Amino acid sequence: MKKHTNMRKLRTSICLHTLLTVLSILWMLPVFWLLISSFRKEPGAYTPYLWPKAFTFDNYTRLFTDTRLFNFPRWFMNTLFVAICCCVITTILTLMVAYVYSRLRFKSRKAIMNICLILGMFPGFMSMIAIYHFMKAIGLDQTLLALILVYSGGAALNYYIAKGFFDTIPKSLDEAATLDGASRHTIFWKIILPNSKPIVVNTAINAFIAPWVDFIFVSVIMKDNYNNYTVAKGLYTMVDKANIYQYYTVFCAGSVVVAIPIVLLFIRLQKYYVAGVTGGATKG
């Protein structure tokens, strides 16, 4: 009898592992395709065969050295600069707003929170033209500063997860500190922030990734100013109709270069992701 159940367990285990292997191969296939395309020697997006005829590292060297038409190194530095600024500004603004909503009680608090909630429901694309003309009116169109402002300007709307986290820090800590004569300013810096490392990391990583993956707002704000493109918009331009044959494999190489840091950050983020999604519900 015991042997029978063991056999059944073994069979189920083999089945499950086979299934998982098949599925993960299916999931990794595009990633794998991206990698081999980035090392493919023959140019062009379409080949009548699947496995490349020859491999080369040229696509990567071309990416960083051939800057006549597409200045990838410059785009990379642009994006890095924008991402670091956004990361700092967005994190500070979001945490400030989240702290206010979580801890401070004042007259118009509910109203402001509801307004933020409603504003977040407008499709972002709707206002991008207005933002462009506004930037143009104040002379900031086609600049990196405009991008930073656009990416971090709406930070006050994304307070929700951080607020949920602050809500779980016991209020007795604040009260004890107040009795010791700490002002709310001190409480924020000395008590709330040191206890919120996961949420600080989470907010910062999310804000850092955003400029690397957005190609819509860059298109609208930069128009044809190639020098101020970010990598996403730049890579996207490499595969438009005029350039795709020449640059498809270079595009793949560039994508790999961009994807590696994001994948690493994403894996780091993974453990906070679950808490963020289910946090509000389990507490409700």
Add this chain to the structure above:
Amino acid sequence: MKRFWKEFAQGDIWVKGSCLIMGLGCIKRGQIVKGLMYLAAEVLYFLFFFGFGWKYLSHLLTLGENAQLKVWNEDLQIYQRVPGDNSMLILLFSVLTVAVTVIFICLWVINLKSASHLYQLEKAGKEIPSLQQDASSLLNDRFHITLLSAPMTTLILFTVLPIIFMILIAFTNFDANHQPPGNLFTWTGMQNVTDIFLGNETKTRTFMGILGWTIVWAIFATFTNYIFGMILAIIINNKLVRLKKMWRTWFMIPIAIPQFVSLLLISRALEPSGAINVALMKLGWIKTPLPFLTDVTLSRIVVIVINMWIGIPYTMMTFSGVLMNVPEELYESASIDGAGPIRRFMSITLPYMVFVTAPATITTFVGNINNFNVIYLLTAGGPASLDYYQAGKTDLLVTWLYKLTVDQHDYALASTIGIFIFMIVSVCSLTVYNRTGAVKKEDMFQ
């Protein structure tokens, strides 16, 4: 408010004078710096209003009367452009001016309040707070003002004002034929709304068709991910599966790659001479390439299937987290009652998971209604259709909005659609927020 008026009416000449010259009350009671700041704000506002704002605000009702003209210049023998009014700038700066005015009025009321408050303090013989005391209260009692000022300023400038502007655009005829600075556009009332619902046959058909597909898409995209993500999470969490963490990471890597890369790559692979058709033909399963992106039904199936590739890892992560948190005592009592594994799953695990993930599911549903990337990068809304107004058969409302804005410059119609998307999304979201009660019970765990 009533108390404020009463106090104000009791105030002396300095308090009442603050109506006209802001900060007068403060200066009189010794808060000189604060008073001068009010005064400076007033001066700046009037400089702004008469030097800049009024120029635009005065044209708000017509959005400009003089179109740009071409005038023959005898001396140079060429046509010269005489700049006319720019409707767009008139509207944009009018919105800005009105916003600044609203903020100024708030400041004016605060100025009156503090003037009469100081008067009351003086009458009662109490000490007038010094500048230093005021400043330190900004770090304590009024800390929210300090913290909120920066985020709210950026929010107003880069979110609120653009949204107000675009809502107003929905009531104008700002389209490809009315582009400033060459042409003027003007108010047309509800024309765009009636166009979509009654007036213009093509636009009505397009809107209804796209709305229908958006809803079908959102339902399929959400529930395929939900069900298969749940199954995947259950498989990985099975006691017999080794290396759970490795499997999870394995599924996370593909979705960590920026979507404009992965989806663009898949889209190229789906084309007639792309990798997938090549592979299928090499295998001998098909003779001619399959029209993945040009056949209506096939392309709709393709976007839903590819969306599973993106979405399932996310739902898998969510469900993994939930599965680890199912209260153990529920299983223990069920085992004592003699429930088998299937019974335990059906009456404990499943209901618990559905219950806990309900809010997240509706958020995903809303996210799918606005799922721009999957549609735009895979099919770009195509296959294009002649029945539709500037849209294709896999277009969602949000991609249609994008195309109308960027390709067609039909801003008025795009804004109208944006408002409809907002209505759909807000109805869905508000239902969730009211149902979950997470908002109401926010103090419970503090």
